[in-house]
Amino acid sequence: MQIALCVFLLLFGLVTLLGFVASRWRKGDLTLLHEWGLGGRRFGSVIVWFLLGGDLYTAYTFIAVPALMFGAGATGFFAVPYTIMVYPLMFAVFPRLWSVAHAKGYVTAADFVRGRFGSPMLALAIAATGILATMPYIALQLIGIQVVLAAMGIRGEWPLIIAFIVLAAYTYTSGLRAPAMIAVVKDLLVYITIAAAVIVIPEQLGGYGKIFASLAPSRLLLGPATTANLGAQSAYATLALGSALALLLYPHAITGVLSSAHREVIRRNAAVLPAYSIALGLIALLGLMALAAGVQNNPAHAEGFKMFGANYAVPALFLQSFPSWFVGVAFAAIAIGALVPAAIMSIACANLFTRNIYREYLRPDCTAEQESRMAKLVSILVKLGALIFVIGLPAQYAIEFQLLGGILIIQTLPSVLIGLYTRWLHPRALLAGWAAGIASGIAMWASLSFAKTTYTVVFFGTAIPCYAALLSLLMNLTVSVALSFAFNAFAGRRTDETVATDYR
Amino acid sequence: MARKVFYAFLLLIPCVAVLWTPFYNRVTPEIVGIPFFYWYQLLWIPIGSALLLVLNCLWRAEH
Numbered sequence: 001m002q003i004a005l006c007v008f009l010l011l012f013g014l015v016t017l018l019g020f021v022a023s024r025w026r027k028g029d030l031t032l033l034h035e036w037g038l039g040g041r042r043f044g045s046v047i048v049w050f051l052l053g054g055d056l057y058t059a060y061t062f063i064a065v066p067a068l069m070f071g072a073g074a075t076g077f078f079a080v081p082y083t084i085m086v087y088p089l090m091f092a093v094f095p096r097l098w099s100v101a102h103a104k105g106y107v108t109a110a111d112f113v114r115g116r117f118g119s120p121m122l123a124l125a126i127a128a129t130g131i132l133a134t135m136p137y138i139a140l141q142l143i144g145i146q147v148v149l150a151a152m153g154i155r156g157e158w159p160l161i162i163a164f165i166v167l168a169a170y171t172y173t174s175g176l177r178a179p180a181m182i183a184v185v186k187d188l189l190v191y192i193t194i195a196a197a198v199i200v201i202p203e204q205l206g207g208y209g210k211i212f213a214s215l216a217p218s219r220l221l222l223g224p225a226t227t228a229n230l231g232a233q234s235a236y237a238t239l240a241l242g243s244a245l246a247l248l249l250y251p252h253a254i255t256g257v258l259s260s261a262h263r264e265v266i267r268r269n270a271a272v273l274p275a276y277s278i279a280l281g282l283i284a285l286l287g288l289m290a291l292a293a294g295v296q297n298n299p300a301h302a303e304g305f306k307m308f309g310a311n312y313a314v315p316a317l318f319l320q321s322f323p324s325w326f327v328g329v330a331f332a333a334i335a336i337g338a339l340v341p342a343a344i345m346s347i348a349c350a351n352l353f354t355r356n357i358y359r360e361y362l363r364p365d366c367t368a369e370q371e372s373r374m375a376k377l378v379s380i381l382v383k384l385g386a387l388i389f390v391i392g393l394p395a396q397y398a399i400e401f402q403l404l405g406g407i408l409i410i411q412t413l414p415s416v417l418i419g420l421y422t423r424w425l426h427p428r429a430l431l432a433g434w435a436a437g438i439a440s441g442i443a444m445w446a447s448l449s450f451a452k453t454t455y456t457v458v459f460f461g462t463a464i465p466c467y468a469a470l471l472s473l474l475m476n477l478t479v480s481v482a483l484s485f486a487f488n489a490f491a492g493r494r495t496d497e498t499v500a501t502d503y504r
Numbered sequence: 505m506a507r508k509v510f511y512a513f514l515l516l517i518p519c520v521a522v523l524w525t526p527f528y529n530r531v532t533p534e535i536v537g538i539p540f541f542y543w544y545q546l547l548w549i550p551i552g553s554a555l556l557l558v559l560n561c562l563w564r565a566e567h
Contacts, residue, residue, distance in 0.1 A: 074541060077541070077542065077545065080522075080545045080546065080549070081522035081523065081545060081548075083549075084518050084519070084522050084545075084548050084549055084552050085518070085519045085522065085523075087552060087553070087556060088515040088516070088518060088519060088552070088555075088556065091515065091556050091559065091560075092512075092515055207536075207537060208536055208537040208538050209534075209536070209537025210537070211537075212534075212537055212538065212539055213537070220531065220539060220541075221529050221530070221531065221539070221541055222525060222529045222541075225525075225526060233525040233526065233529065234525075236525055237523045237524075237525050240522065240523065241519075241523060264564075267556075267560050267563065268560060270556050271553055271556035271557045271559075271560055272553065272557075274549050274550070274552055274553040274556075275553070277549045278546070278549050278550070281542075281545070281546045281549065285542070
């Protein structure tokens, strides 16, 4: 275990160094928000590939998806169709967002909404939603670090606090350049780990056939759908679709997209980023391998499972299957895989707060320098919030945190994505729809004791379990459209600072 | 216009393929012991990627 820890600390130290060196890379004036928070909008296809890959495939990928497979079987595989659907959406829609942001100097989605609909209130709602939805997502990354540290026998809160300080310090000094640079190392480690895992572990377990054969039929596939209840199948499809619609609305995804040097970079990346989805699919299978390997029956892992539940499945599998030095590499891959998105998420939240709350409401006359200083400060506060979240709440089923974030962030879809194509929806109707979506989404989540997000609706006598985010989005859209008819009939002039050519 | 509809259709193919769960929620046929449910969905990752590459080429040829 000492060897694993040494390798881990060595790699962790290396990326910390990189994080600070990054401030000198493609040097820009880091006292400007778009330089600190968007890397100067100068990232080409290769860097954006690493950045978005590091951003979208997080500790969530490594810990929570296999944890769900380990706990619930086939249902956890929804992450695969989810990431399949993300890229057609990214390809079709996001070049438009890039173009308008580039033309008007927008840094956040809320900037765009403010310009498009001329409504600071709606922009505030979008910004606040982004920040609130991202906080638990950052917490999820910290849980990822906590799990691997615990697996190496390091307990307590202080190691997490040290990781937090390191992360906060280089994000503060280097901005988006730091995670972009670290993402390269992260990917290298991740691909090495996965390649080893999918070759070595099945061999130890007697091949893929044996792994799948050892699983109970109820875990191997989704439950059957009947006319009375569509069961796991509708839950699976709606979880995948809802998550796909939500993912790119997250502030950190938008930050990654907007840091591209050209809109062509986005299209090209939509086509090549699925390489990460293959890795995701293979990682998901690790959850089934952990089941087949019987990690939960090994007394050495009992304490880990007691602390982290199913989230301990993959670390336990690695401990059981790899030599000590490689455990260090694999755990470093997970921990660094958590640092990259955590940095981007906190930067994205900081951009939102500074642009759409601080400059809009608190200090409209702030200088560019004050603006970026505020953003740097907020990036620390946001991470601190996530740290308190992690220390204060039980770590079980980290994936649920992220699913709640999905319910919140998907409510910005009508304003942001539909707004890219039309301004027919009235800002007040969008605000009402947003409120209705959030209220219904949280009500559904509450009715499921805050532990699940698949809410069952009954339609013509058929029970249809659905992802609450998708249902609440329907509520949101219904209200937005219905009220737009009303408001558009009476309302006077509306301002839209964008013109059709800004979107091309 | 017709071309745009065709592009949208291409974009929707992988989505429909993975959303229609009754089609792939089965064990057979297996490949190297991996049930259909798993390899079918994994297979759609490279297909989806290839579709986007083709679309990107078409798009660039046009603009």
